[in-house]
Amino acid sequence: MKKKIIAGNWKMNGDTASATEIVEGILDAANASSHDVVIAPPFVYLSSVAEKISDSKIRLSAQNLADHESGAFTGEISAKMLSDVGCTYVLVGHSERRQMYGETNTVVAQKTALALSNGLTPILCVGETLEERESDQWKDVILAQINAVIEHCGIEIFQETIVAYEPVWAIGTGKSASAEIANEVHEFIYYTLTSKSDKIRPSLKVLYGGSVAADNSAQYMSQTYIDGVLVGGASLKPSVFSEIIRSVE
Ligand code: PEP
Numbered sequence: 001m002k003k004k005i006i007a008g009n010w011k012m013n014g015d016t017a018s019a020t021e022i023v024e025g026i027l028d029a030a031n032a033s034s035h036d037v038v039i040a041p042p043f044v045y046l047s048s049v050a051e052k053i054s055d056s057k058i059r060l061s062a063q064n065l066a067d068h069e070s071g072a073f074t075g076e077i078s079a080k081m082l083s084d085v086g087c088t089y090v091l092v093g094h095s096e097r098r099q100m101y102g103e104t105n106t107v108v109a110q111k112t113a114l115a116l117s118n119g120l121t122p123i124l125c126v127g128e129t130l131e132e133r134e135s136d137q138w139k140d141v142i143l144a145q146i147n148a149v150i151e152h153c154g155i156e157i158f159q160e161t162i163v164a165y166e167p168v169w170a171i172g173t174g175k176s177a178s179a180e181i182a183n184e185v186h187e188f189i190y191y192t193l194t195s196k197s198d199k200i201r202p203s204l205k206v207l208y209g210g211s212v213a214a215d216n217s218a219q220y221m222s223q224t225y226i227d228g229v230l231v232g233g234a235s236l237k238p239s240v241f242s243e244i245i246r247s248v249e
Contacts (some may be wrong), residue, residue, distance in 0.1 A: 005207055005228030006124065006222060006245050007038040007161065008235025009063060009091060018236075019045045023052045025238020029245040030058045035228070037245055038089050038123075039235065043077055050086030057246075061089035061123065064097055067110045079111075079118035090115045092122045093145070095168045104146035112161060113153045123162045123207070123230065124149060126189070130169035138167075139188060146192060158193050158200040164206060164230045165189060170210025172232055179219040182208045186225035191241075214243035221248050 014022070019041055027178035030037040033194050040061035041049045050060050074242040084088055092115060093108035103111075108124070115122040126145040142165075147159070166187050177185075186206045194201045207232030208220045220226050228248075235241045 002059045002203075002205065002227055004035040004248050005038060006033070006204060006241075006248060007040065007061065007089070007164075007207065007228065007230045008241055009040045009061075009094070009146075009209075009230060009232050010042060010236060011063070011096070011232060012042055013236055013238040014042070014045070016045065016048065018047055020052065021232040022238050022241070023049060023058070026058070026242050026245065027053075027056055029242035031056055033057065033240060033245050033248065035245075035248050040089070040091055046082070046087060047085045050183055054086075059089060060087045062087050062120075063091050063092060063094065065092070065115060066091050067107050067114065069114065079114045079120055083119050087120060089123055089162075091164075092124050094125045095127055095166055095171055099168070105145055106152070108133065108145070109149045112149050112157070116153065116157055116160065121160055121162060123164050125164045125166050125209070125230070127166040127168050127171075133169060134166065138185065142185070142189065143192065146189070150196070155193065155197045156199060158197070158204050162205045163189055163193075164166035164207040164209050166209035166230060172211070174211050176211035176213070176216055177208070179216075179223050181199075182210075182220060183223035183225050186223065190225050212244065214240050214247065218249075 038059045040063045062082045090110045097103045112122045128141040205227040207228040207230045212229045212231045
């Protein structure tokens, strides 16, 4: 059986004290889990969190990376720097980056390539807006997001690139997609990718994200095509995130 992934995206929240509190609060659940637990603190806390989790099973992710290797890009953080401070994962193309910072499918594809060439596992976020869902365009939107990455990086990268389906209408809204809707989209993503290469079938992982909470995580995890969850708000509450970790069988 594939290991599942329980990932927490802290977004732009917290401080040194709360970062410590979250890590300490989830250590027991994470160390007892037979699945992979990943946390994505803000950039400035990555190094201190890396130290705190060094003897644990928790893995470190960044929330974003620069779309260039290095150089005169004031304020940006490169993939190499993220590897250097202990990250093994990085979120790429989160909908907040796409919507608020104008990240196009092309930029997201470039970032995915940079993550991989610097030894990071990208967690490639895709998903449709409410308008796109209501006008039945969700397949086209997700295909465009995925195809841009395939064109730039090739299909084989999905042997090591994780996909996170995050319907924009479910992020931070408390309106989670039903487990059935999520599973339908995951199945679509799974067959879209595996029909292009058999090689990725054994390792491909597609996570669900969007208002995951302690009382709905088990439902998502039990769906055939859902290989884990990407959790935003609830990952800031150590007891709730621990419950989510424990909800995975
Ligand atoms: C996210 O930020 O990736 C997310 C899914 O947020 P939330 O769980 O708060 O909806």
